Amino acid sequence: MSFDRKIKIAPSILSADFANFGAECQAIEEQGADWVHVDVMDGHFVPNITFGPAMCAAIRPHIKGVMDVHLMIAPVDPYIDAFAQAGADVITAHAEAGPHVHRTLQAIRAAGAKAGLALNPGTPAGAVEPLLDMVDLVCVMTVNPGFGGQKFIDMTDKIRALRAMIGDRPVHIEIDGGVDPSTAPLVTRAGADVLVAGSAVFKGGSVGNPQVYGDNIRAIRQAAEGVYA
Ligand code: DX5
Ligand code: ZN
Numbered sequence: 001m002s003f004d005r006k007i008k009i010a011p012s013i014l015s016a017d018f019a020n021f022g023a024e025c026q027a028i029e030e031q032g033a034d035w036v037h038v039d040v041m042d043g044h045f046v047p048n049i050t051f052g053p054a055m056c057a058a059i060r061p062h063i064k065g066v067m068d069v070h071l072m073i074a075p076v077d078p079y080i081d082a083f084a085q086a087g088a089d090v091i092t093a094h095a096e097a098g099p100h101v102h103r104t105l106q107a108i109r110a111a112g113a114k115a116g117l118a119l120n121p122g123t124p125a126g127a128v129e130p131l132l133d134m135v136d137l138v139c140v141m142t143v144n145p146g147f148g149g150q151k152f153i154d155m156t157d158k159i160r161a162l163r164a165m166i167g168d169r170p171v172h173i174e175i176d177g178g179v180d181p182s183t184a185p186l187v188t189r190a191g192a193d194v195l196v197a198g199s200a201v202f203k204g205g206s207v208g209n210p211q212v213y214g215d216n217i218r219a220i221r222q223a224a225e226g227v228y229a
Helices: 021-031 053-062 077-085 103-109 123-133 156-168 184-190 211-222
Strands: 008-011 036-041 064-070 090-094 114-119 137-141 172-176 194-197
Touching: 008 211, 021 036, 021 211, 036 053, 053 064, 053 172, 064 077, 064 114, 077 103, 090 103, 090 137, 103 114, 103 123, 114 123, 114 172, 114 194, 114 211, 123 156, 123 172, 137 156, 137 211, 156 184, 184 194, 184 211, 194 211
Parallel strands: 008 036, 008 194, 036 064, 064 090, 090 114, 114 137, 137 172, 172 194
Antiparallel strands: none
């Protein structure tokens, strides 16, 4: 996984057909997705339950590119190796998920994955500062995690502060929640490069009608890059 700051669209399969994840992953990649974002929820750290490492291992052969696993679970550390072995390229844990986030990031890198740190809307940018050399990605939540299809919360000041803090380090800024063609330019202008989008990618499409996914991905990318279609 090489580093660059080109805009990357990462559809969240939380909005896909849960009975058909393999075909959904193939369809979004064929339609231009850069990364595949996998939302793992435990019903404890967030008020919803999705899936675990076995599901990640099952979809891995259907993903050619980057599998980006967002862990909304607490505790995190006992499960890191399982998600790494399932083939996660990026494993993102939440800063709020426990008292030993430094140890969590060490464990993610030791397991051979890129380390991501996610910040809930109520957590300041400064929480990342002592950890900047231990992360490959900072995920700025623009909704309270737990569900797809929620309204975008403006975190542009936090994104700008993070972008300045990161400087020349090879650290991605990922945005997660409520990203669509109207909100994408706000966050890329502030310094984000990876855009997670669930409902805005999957709405209106299906594996039988995947061109809609392509249209949706293109609309987000063009808006993010400042090309208003
Ligand atoms: C929220 C998840 C997001 C979510 C995004 O807890 O982490 O990845 O699926 O969905 P949309 O794009 O619909 O807000
Ligand atoms: Zn997510």
